[in-house]
Amino acid sequence: MTDSSLAGTAPVDDAAVRSRALPRPSAGVALAAAFVLLLAVAALAPQLFTHYDPLEGDALASLQPPGAEHLFGTDRLGRDIFARTLYGARYSLAIGLGAAAISAVFGIALGLLAGQRSRLLDETVSRLFDIISSFPGVLLALLVVTFLGAGLTNIAIAVGISAIPKFGRVVRAQTQLVRDADYVTHAYIYGRSRLGVFFGHLLPNVLTAVPVVATVSIGTTILAVSGLSFLGLGPQPPTPEWGVMLAESRDVLRIAWWPGVFPGAAITLTVIAFTVLGNALQRRFEGRAP
Amino acid sequence: MIIHPVARRILARLATSLVVVWGSITAAFLALHALPGRIEDILAGDLIYPGLREAIIAEWGLDRSLFAQYVDFVGRIAAGDFGLSYVLRQPVAQIVGSQIWPTVHLASAAGVLALILAGVAATLTAGRGRLARGLAAAVELTCASAPVFWIGILLLMLFSFTLRWFPVSGAQSWQALVLPAVALALPTAGLLAQVLREAMERALEQPFVVTVRARGLGEGLIRLRHVLRHAALPAVTLGGWLIGGLLGGAVITEKVFGRPGLGTVTLNAVLSHDVPVVLAVVLLAAFIHVAASTLLDIVYVVIDPRLRQQ
Numbered sequence: 001m002t003d004s005s006l007a008g009t010a011p012v013d014d015a016a017v018r019s020r021a022l023p024r025p026s027a028g029v030a031l032a033a034a035f036v037l038l039l040a041v042a043a044l045a046p047q048l049f050t051h052y053d054p055l056e057g058d059a060l061a062s063l064q065p066p067g068a069e070h071l072f073g074t075d076r077l078g079r080d081i082f083a084r085t086l087y088g089a090r091y092s093l094a095i096g097l098g099a100a101a102i103s104a105v106f107g108i109a110l111g112l113l114a115g116q117r118s119r120l121l122d123e124t125v126s127r128l129f130d131i132i133s134s135f136p137g138v139l140l141a142l143l144v145v146t147f148l149g150a151g152l153t154n155i156a157i158a159v160g161i162s163a164i165p166k167f168g169r170v171v172r173a174q175t176q177l178v179r180d181a182d183y184v185t186h187a188y189i190y191g192r193s194r195l196g197v198f199f200g201h202l203l204p205n206v207l208t209a210v211p212v213v214a215t216v217s218i219g220t221t222i223l224a225v226s227g228l229s230f231l232g233l234g235p236q237p238p239t240p241e242w243g244v245m246l247a248e249s250r251d252v253l254r255i256a257w258w259p260g261v262f263p264g265a266a267i268t269l270t271v272i273a274f275t276v277l278g279n280a281l282q283r284r285f286e287g288r289a290p
Numbered sequence: 291m292i293i294h295p296v297a298r299r300i301l302a303r304l305a306t307s308l309v310v311v312w313g314s315i316t317a318a319f320l321a322l323h324a325l326p327g328r329i330e331d332i333l334a335g336d337l338i339y340p341g342l343r344e345a346i347i348a349e350w351g352l353d354r355s356l357f358a359q360y361v362d363f364v365g366r367i368a369a370g371d372f373g374l375s376y377v378l379r380q381p382v383a384q385i386v387g388s389q390i391w392p393t394v395h396l397a398s399a400a401g402v403l404a405l406i407l408a409g410v411a412a413t414l415t416a417g418r419g420r421l422a423r424g425l426a427a428a429v430e431l432t433c434a435s436a437p438v439f440w441i442g443i444l445l446l447m448l449f450s451f452t453l454r455w456f457p458v459s460g461a462q463s464w465q466a467l468v469l470p471a472v473a474l475a476l477p478t479a480g481l482l483a484q485v486l487r488e489a490m491e492r493a494l495e496q497p498f499v500v501t502v503r504a505r506g507l508g509e510g511l512i513r514l515r516h517v518l519r520h521a522a523l524p525a526v527t528l529g530g531w532l533i534g535g536l537l538g539g540a541v542i543t544e545k546v547f548g549r550p551g552l553g554t555v556t557l558n559a560v561l562s563h564d565v566p567v568v569l570a571v572v573l574l575a576a577f578i579h580v581a582a583s584t585l586l587d588i589v590y591v592v593i594d595p596r597l598r599q600q
Contacts, residue, residue, distance in 0.1 A: 127306070127309055127310065127313060128313070130306070130309075130310045130313075131310050131313035131314050131317055134310050134311075134314055134534075134576045134579055134580050135314065135572060135575065135576045135579075136534040136535065136537045136538035136575050136576070136579060137534075137535075137538055138538030138539070138541055138542065139537065139538055139541070139556070139571065139572045139575045139576075140572065142541070142556055142557075142560050142568060142571075142572065143321075143568055143569065143572045145560055146559070146560045146563060146564075146565060146568045147321065147325055147332075147565075219435065223435070223437055226437050227437055227438065227439060227542050230437070230439045230542065230545070231541075231542065231545055231557060232561075233560065243437075243439075246437075246439060246440060246443060249443065250443070250546075253443065253446060253447055253451060254451050257447055260440075260443045260444070260447060261444070264436070264437065264440030264443065264444070267436075267437050267440065268432065268435050268436040268437070268440065271435035271436075272431055272432065272435045275431065275434075275435060276431070
């Protein structure tokens, strides 16, 4: 459904509708979008930007400072840090997206449940969200890793669980809004079944909120994941993951600054980009009716 | 019986918190039982010696019905008894009790520092020109987006290795607390400053600001005495979440700076599969988090006169 088909219900200035639907993104938002795009390309095809191997080191070129030969310098084992940082994008993005997918699936299901008219259901699910968010994210993740063991998938699950309430609460609020909207009442009056209304109106309109929450939450998720990898609970060396690279840099900090700077800058820029993008989406989303 | 609306609000908040605490204990119990494998094996961690399994079964009463075990579990944790660490061969309460203070020092120093930094940044930049606000927003976003351990590494490189102002690790002196506290405080301060500045900008548009300005109060005094106090209210509700973040961040900060504390204990416990210790620390953190948010919510109701009258 497009905006112009909605405009038929009331005399609305067409230009006004268009300008509200598509406000010009600011320079910051455009930059953030470009960075995320670049990150996606780096994750899919890092060899486009570098001919160095992220795992093969040159023992003779150990701890070279940044220069023309090695853009970000080399680490203790003579591996090119620029190449490792580029290859690292895929781990952060994959775990970040994986964790967001886990929290989205459970958050949507629980949020839809809580948004129904039953007071008991709402209270129960809402308290469940309170219980999950009562555990500080990092510590909940530590518990999950203790139970399931370290590794890529497990830290995605660990971080995903702690973000369920974030999705759930938004979906719950959105469900309540849509549930009471006029077009849903109309659909019932026209004789649509409960299931028909659910799949035809409720679900599609509730789901519009999810990409917004997902974008905002991917930033925090990547941050949490890098922290767990730094603690040694995620992918193990020699994986070129940013948190792992920073943990390895601690041994050489006294003599070389570059291994401790570039992977951290990559994490920070990625989180900034997703946050800026998510906030822009959120502002646009809040500017319109449910 | 008529209950004062404020009292009713407070009672309802307390009841919700009790439900959440009970729920978190229940979740821990369910998680233990939902895991594949036998509970005595999970609790023993990596440890194997003859008689250990039998001792664990006896101590946790694992041969009884599930319901009896559950009642016992809730009762013990409510009484502060987290059982024994079989890996460290010590009561968990003793391990936690002896290591909690360095972490409390670190988290509270970072919390106070974050409050001060955010307060100063928001007071100075709220409602000012485009450049000042843009700059502040950029710094806040960077701080809030940077991982705690990276900030720690940068601080170490600059202040410990290059300038040699602060020790690299340890927890003996106050100097050793400075860098970890700053590293832990900066991300929190960044987030808090964003919220505080937005609230201050909204408060600056309120009629009461025009009134105090008309009374001839200086801009600095208006901001400090009236606007900041007004804006601090919504920030109070963030307090609980903030404390949770500081507790989690402390684990990572301790690792970066090689500080002793609960984080180090927890991390070692995770690596040696010492489930009783991890469970105790995680539950304790949840309790502290819930207690703090409940307290702050109650404070919020008490200090905000608008919530008192209904």
